[in-house]
Amino acid sequence: MATTTLTAPEDLRITPRxxxxxxxxxxxxxxxxxxxxxxxxxxxLSTTFPAGEAFFVESVRQFxxxxxxxxxxxxxxxTTQEAxxxxxxxxxxxxxxxxxxxxxxxxxxxxxxxxxTRGRPPIVSLAATMALEHFTAILxxxxxxDPRHLAGADRETADLWRWHACEEIEHKxxxxxxxxxxxxxxxxxxxxxxxxxxxxxxxxxxxxxxTAGALELMRQDGVTGMKAWASLLTYLWVxxxxxxxxxxxxxxxxxxxxxxxxxxxxxxxAAYDATAPALASSKKVRGAA
Ligand SMILES: [Fe+2]
Ligand SMILES: [Fe+2]
Numbered sequence: 001m002a003t004t005t006l007t008a009p010e011d012l013r014i015t016p017r018x019x020x021x022x023x024x025x026x027x028x029x030x031x032x033x034x035x036x037x038x039x040x041x042x043x044x045l046s047t048t049f050p051a052g053e054a055f056f057v058e059s060v061r062q063f064x065x066x067x068x069x070x071x072x073x074x075x076x077x078x079t080t081q082e083a084x085x086x087x088x089x090x091x092x093x094x095x096x097x098x099x100x101x102x103x104x105x106x107x108x109x110x111x112x113x114x115x116x117t118r119g120r121p122p123i124v125s126l127a128a129t130m131a132l133e134h135f136t137a138i139l140x141x142x143x144x145x146d147p148r149h150l151a152g153a154d155r156e157t158a159d160l161w162r163w164h165a166c167e168e169i170e171h172k173x174x175x176x177x178x179x180x181x182x183x184x185x186x187x188x189x190x191x192x193x194x195x196x197x198x199x200x201x202x203x204x205x206x207x208x209x210x211t212a213g214a215l216e217l218m219r220q221d222g223v224t225g226m227k228a229w230a231s232l233l234t235y236l237w238v239x240x241x242x243x244x245x246x247x248x249x250x251x252x253x254x255x256x257x258x259x260x261x262x263x264x265x266x267x268x269x270a271a272y273d274a275t276a277p278a279l280a281s282s283k284k285v286r287g288a289a
Contacts, residue, residue, distance in 0.1 A: 008173040008261050014077035017167065018084055021160040022095055029099035033152025036221045037214065037231045042161065043096050044213030047106040049089035053082040055114050056133065059125035060175055063182045071177050078174040081167045088160060101220055106213040113205060123182060124198075130179040131199040131253075135206060137172035137260055138249040139242065140165035144268040148240040159276070166272045172260040196254055203250070207243070211236075 032038035057079045064075045097103055117128050143149050143165045150158040183191050211232065218228045236243045252258055 007259065008074070008177065009264060009266070012170070012173075012261075012266075014074055014081065014171050014174070016077060016080040016084060017163065019088070019163055020091075021088055021163070022092065022156050025156060027092075027095045027099065027157055028154055029096075029101075030221070031154040031157045032150075035152070035235075036218050036223050037228075037235045038153075040214040040217035040221070041210070041232065041235065043093075043101065043103075043217055044106060044210050046089045046092050046096070047103050047213060048110050048210075050086045050093065051107070051110050051114060052132070053086045053089075055117070055125070056129045056175065057082050059122070059129040060178050062122045063126055063178050067178065067181055071174075071181060074171070074174045075178060078171045081171055085164055085167065088164070092157070092160060101217055105216055109209055109213065113209070126175070126179055126182060127194055127198040128202055130175040131195065131202045132206070133168075133172060133175040134199070134253050134260060135202065135250070136168045138246045140168035140172075141249065141263075141265050141268060142242055142245050144169070144272060145265075146240065146245070149242060162272055163276070166269050169265055169269055176260050192256070199253055 028034075030036060030039045032042055060075055061079060064072055067075060093103055117125055144162060150161060153161075179195070183194075186194075214232055215228055218224070218232065223231070235241075238244070249263070252262065
């Protein structure tokens with residue numbers, strides 16, 4: 001599976017798949033196998049996407065001028081993919097709200113974090129995007145690699161998550177390459193120390209905020225206190241243990257010479273595409289959104 005590369009594979013083509021999910025049928029409130037903690041975790045994650053991915057687009061686009069032609073094209077495809085993800089998670093979040101969840105506290109937290117970052121120079125936003133895109137890509141890898149993560153979930157909703165994961169893997173090198181291009185005049189030490197500090201900070205915020213967000217949604221389902229903590233922490237760290245399983249890939253980010261495509265995991269894309277016949281007929285979007 002793994003091959004070592006220092007850039008994106010030559011034959012990689014980032015192809016936005018303009019798909020829509022869950023518009024026809026109602027999504028059950030506890031869509032993830034009737035499990036409170038699993039539904040809460042994925043709902044908490046989804047709450048971050050509309051505003052968060054709009055922020056990624058804005059951060060990377062600021063560095064498109066001056067990018068080599070291939071990277072400029074990839075930035076365009078990346079922004080299109082992320083814009084469609086924002087649209088679909090916005091629709092997903094509306095369905096969660098219609099089923100009775102109040103997401104306002106979670107959304108306010110995301111807005112607060114983004115406002116703080118937007119107040120800093122554009123390179124800080126790009127660094128945060130580059131780190132979060134690695135985070136997203138390793139979550140996406142794990143989600144597609146181990147079917148236990150979405151076992152028992154509502155089919156259409158599981159499909160939304162797999163589709164998103166697939167495109168996150170496909171464009172995982174774009175923010176990183178944009179960052180490498182924007183900081184090419186920096187020393188290796190400065191590059192590494194900024195990216196390491198930013199990764200530690202965004203990881204801390206991600207783990208704290210998503211845990212708090214999931215606990216809040218579990219509270220809305222009547223699960224509180226030690227019972228809520230125990231079931232959420234078990235789900236995150238033990239079984240299926242998403243956070244535990246991405247730990248190695250997360251550490252890889254700090255190694256000298258790291259690039260998101262050091263691990264070529266396009267076999268997961270191929271496997272997904274092969275089992276998602278609707279993709280073949282889905283409208284392909286070439287222009288930036
Ligand atoms: Fe995305
Ligand atoms: Fe992304």
